[in-house]
Amino acid sequence: MYRFNPDCWGGCVAVPDSILEKYLKLASGACFKVLLYLLKNDPPESASAIAVATGLSDDTVADALLYWERENILIPFSANSLKKPEVKKDDSRQQSQQSSLKEKAIERPAPLLPIKPPTHTEIAKRLSESDELNFIFSEAQNVLCNTFGYNTQAILLMIYDYFGFSSDVILMLVQHAKLLGNTSSLGIKKLAETWAKQGVSTLSDAEKEIGRHNKALDTYSILSKKFDFGSATPNDTQARYLHSWLENFEFDAGVISLAFEKADCQGAKNSFSHANKTLRQWYYKGYRNAETISAKVFPSGKFNKGEPERSYDKVKMARSVIYDWINKPEGGNVE
Structure with a gap:
């Protein structure tokens, strides 16, 4: 058996016992590499930074982040909060109190009206x-x-x-x-x-909420014209996806449209859940606009459905002597 070399001890990274007990067998090595990196470097600048530091591919890092998010170990945050804000020493207590209030607000259950109405x-x-x-x-x-x-x-x-x-x-x-x-x-x-x-x-809050709702409806309308969702308005689940993409990821209709194109090419036509997975991967990879995604994911102008591209020109081959020889009559000669 082995024991740790005490000379190696320096700074330490705390790993919650609950994670080790549950995921030591369930999670992959790549997932743990990403998690350990996050525990030491919170938050990272991008998924690409994690990939460089851990020696993993961008796709593997994105999958690992999605895994920990699904397990509710990681909580996604908006793009404008990727970097930690600088906190002055004098304001640290106030900052801590504000963070605590935000956490409580997040944990608060959705407000509901009483079941029993007034008489x-x-x-x-x-x-x-x-x-x-x-x-x-x-x-x-x-x-x-x-x-x-x-x-x-x-x-x-x-x-x-x-x-x-x-x-x-x-x-x-x-x-x-x-x-x-x-x-x-x-x-x-x-x-x-x-x-x-x-x-x-307030009235201003109400106007913003209506604008938020209308933006989701407009985006749905743009997408539906292209992909024919079959309904004039989104259902509750689709609306939640749209709000998440538009507000949390800050993607526009162009980026969302590319995600549905990819879903269609992969046999998941009009699947909001498939598009959501794709958009999360792009978000974690640092892709923020349609131009970047088109260049990296759709370099040939459309998504490859799995058919390998030919390394030859069929028309030119049809004109070649070799092609003539292959198709010559038995016993014949190629002129």
Whole structure:
């Protein structure tokens, strides 16, 4: 057996016991090389930097990063946070507190409205107490061009009481629900919960959230015209993918389109999950625009479907003496 040479001890890198106990058998050597590098160098500048330092290929590094992300060991961050911010000594405590608050905000569950709605009596009582609530109900009916019933009244009251949205924000929410074509009480409820999850609290926040939503819809429309997704609007899963690609990875429609082209060529036509895997790999490799990706991934102008390229010109070969000899009649001579 062996023991460690004490002369080798210097600086140490801590590896959590939980990772060793679970993944020592499950994870590959390449995955552990990448993880050890990250534990010592957090965060790295790019996947290429990891590849150079570990002697692995870019693809192997990208696969390793995806593996640890799927296992919830690594958490992806946006492109503009690839480098650690410089923290002044005087501000270290404040920076630590801000980081702690951000972590708590991330861990907070998505806000949901209560399951039990207010009764008719409770709604009437709240209307008698609040002029602003009366204004919201009146203007919301004008926006929807009809008189709504108990269900919508209950939802609007819960949005007002539990989320604390102002009258302007609530009316903008109702207007946006109308533009989306879903003014049912459940549609308004779902939209309000989405806004609350995104931290909407002011009119400016609401405008940004609508812009964020419209950007995803516009991107989906561009892609659908090219790939024919078969639906005018994305479903919830597709919308989550789009928001992730546009906001976390900061990719544009051109880059996303290339990912779907690759998925199509690999037999996964219109697969959002396949495109997502491709986009994550490109992101970790440091590819940020369609020009770079086209040059590196599609050098011949289109993705190779697996058919090997010929190393000869078939037309020229057809004219050659050798080709004539191969196809000559039995016993004949080549002129």
